[in-house]
Amino acid sequence: MSSHAKPRGAQVSAHRLRRAARILHAGGVIAHATEGVWGLACDPLDPAAVLRVLTIKGRAIERGLIxxxxxxxxxxxxxxxxxxDAWARATETWPAAITWLLPAADDTPWWLTGAHDTIALRQTAHADSAALCRAFGGALVSTSANVSTHPPVRNAWQARARLGEGPGGVDMILGGLPDTPGRASTIRDARTGQTLRGG
Known part of the structure; x- marks a missing residue:
């Protein structure tokens, strides 16, 4: 690797990140690479944006979101x-491709927790995903970019073909590469340490 090469996962230009942040602040939905598969990102505090993500995926709101x-x-x-103790258990492992289920604050929006009293959180280890959060200025919904029950999207071409870009689809396909293609994040319960989904 040359001294000018970007580390794996750091593929997206600052210009595209700024554009993506503007779209997210305007209620848009972004398709982006994550640690293992592609995700759909939106402002977690914007219920209309979250509803768009759920509609694109065909996902029930009761299931909650990462x-x-x-x-x-x-x-x-x-x-x-x-x-x-649960928060300490989670933060000791981050950044990593580990999503922890943590007791949700009372004012956490119900469209994020669904039918649960926990929220699924991850300090991402993926360089571009972290850069997208920093450009946006806060946390983001990032759920797998696929129609529910279908395989996750693994590259930009699949994102465009399966999800569409523009009306009825996503507002931007950010780009980038997964760190470990095809391997979804591990999900663990921070209260018990139990692994609910292996990575």
Whole structure:
């Protein structure tokens, strides 16, 4: 690797990240590479944007959604204050391709938790996903970019073909490459340490 080469996962230009952040702030939906597969990102505090993501995926709102951040500070507000040990267990492993289920703060939007009293959070280890959160200025919904029950999208071509770009689809296909193609993040319960989905 030359001294000028980007590390794996860091593929997206600052210009495209700024454009993506503007789209997200305007209620848009972005398709982007994550650690293992592609994701759909939107502003987690914008219910209309979240509904668009759920509609694109055909996903029931009761299932809840994963929220990612560039650092734990972007995620902490979603966690109940009394979740001390569980929060420590999660933050000790981050950044990593590990999504932790944590007790949700009382004011966490119901469209993120679904029918659960927990919220799924991850401090992403993927360079471009973290850069997208930093460009946006906060945490983002990032759920697998696929129609429910169908395989996840694995590259930009599949994102465009399966999801569409423009009206009825996503507002931007950001680009980038997964770090470990085809391997979804591990999901663990931060209260018990139990692994619910292996990576």
């Amino acid at each position: 929220v990612i951040g560039a650092d734990s500070a972007q995620l902490e507000a979603f966690v109940a204050p009394e979740a001390g």
